[in-house]
Amino acid sequence: MTHIHTSPGVLAAGDDRSVAKRNGPGGNAPPPARKRRDRGENVAGYLFMSPWIAGFLFLIAGPMVFSLYLSFTEYNLFEAPRWIGLQNFTDMFADPRWRQSVKVTSWYVLIGTPIKLAAALAVAMLLAQKRWGQSFYRAAFYAPSLIGASVSAAIVWRALFSDDAIVDRTQKVFGVEVGGWIGDPAMIIYALIALTVWQFGAPMVIFLAGLKQVPRELYEAAEVDGAGPWRRFFHITLPMISPVLFFNVLLETIHSFQIFGSAYIVSNSSCGPADATLVYTCYLYEQGFVNSRMGFASAMGWLLLVAVGLVTAVLFWSQKRWVHYEEGGR
């Protein structure tokens, strides 16, 4: 059912086939019946789309414009917004806690995402072999991806990584004395990263589907030519699954930028010791809804949008170099 024949769906805008068909044979003017049908199609299309159009205008596009305006104002929800130009942005760069939040988030994205994806790929390669119990393992490994985002998982995490709890005690067995990760400003971020890595199941499933599409003959031919497992991995597996890898990198990175709930709960509804888990969205929440600085928080939201946009653009730009689409793709 699943097959990679072009780029991952995110990249394919619209259904090209029908457009080609419509502009297809003959260049002569459409007969009146066809014209009437086109008008009918337009009406039907927009009627079916109307929930989305309303949602897009009132909940996405409109709020975006409003938040752009607010980002240049001082606004506390009760008095009218007061235009202050770029002051929110200059305040932000001068704010050590804002810089801390950028640092924490970058660290979380830069460390957590690669480890999570590497784990997902390694486990997917293990599960790609046909063995008894394969589908049971696949389901079990996927489960944390669904519960990982919940408050429950964050609470359990806090219990596992706190002082004198199981992780601490296990380390003592190996002679490492660090105390609980949760109370330690240097370590709590790694407890949070461990929580995201634990949820490797979702990208794993996508990798697994990609691996199943790699033709067996390629491996057999490489083996005949004397290529070892590493060569086979770097020269066959990785290029063949690169579209899927691209999709996973893109989605996981964007999601990591937006972490909120687990960071908030793991650090006990605060920002961790010495702001060690002050992720960007926690600070945005605090500024907007605790300190009533809606303008400042909007400015923060826009910078997050710009950052995510830049990362997305860089990834799309870089894919020419490392993402291989099969013949017939775009």
Add this chain to the structure above:
Amino acid sequence: MSLLTASVRRRGPGALAWHLGALVILAVVLYPVVWTIGASFKPSADIIGGLDLFPADPIGDNYARLTEGIADIPISTFFLNSAYIAVGSVVGVVLSCSLTAYAFAKVRFAGRNIMFAIMIGTLLLPYHVLIIPQYVLFQKLELINTFTPLLIGKYLATDAFFVFLMVQFMRGLPKELDEAARLDGCGHLRTYWSIVMPLCRPALVTSAIFTFINAWNDFMGPLLYLNEPDKYTVSLGLKMFIDQDAVADYGGMVAMSLVALLPVLAFFVAFQRYLIDGMATSGLKG
């Protein structure tokens, strides 16, 4: 023993290594869940610090305490609120996203490609750029502390991921089916409802289950919009629980965490095939 060695010899040493590897990963992945189940039957004092996975003599006190509720609110209130929001979200997503997806996949209207590109763009949009203005909007409409802000987006197809999933699925349906329906004089509404929707059941079920679980787990939305404890969802109830008993009541906290997860775990066990296939499909196909 001889049976084991025989089967290993037959399948080669690779099989043994494979199963060992898979079991080690299984242990790591399921440990937190199993630990939670064990801890929920331990006295609070033994939860942190004790190394046993399961208590020597299990107690039910932690669960008994939950029947007292949290801050004078019975936990059934939180469950009913969460269930209301989750079921309401499912209905909204299934209806609105499928209508939108039908238009993208089956109707040839002007501007379709550009709108599809915009819709995909919203998939990448960080939600946090919208929370301030949306909050202001719902505050002006006096909808704070109602469930409306949490539900309205579901009825307006703002969950682009599910639209995308359904478009992918609808494009995979044989074109002949809906073309035949059109020739037989079915309008789009009829084709949508009687032909495409029944055939899309796997995509709809996948979206429905994901929506339910996401709504159930959601923390930021309820945190922003609900401010009276009798409107709280399970996530907020849990937070309230840990806020009021930060250190003392580990037992109740763990028990409540587990109870809060039950619907998600039940859905997962029942529908894991759909969820996993749906996830896999989203990364593939052009």
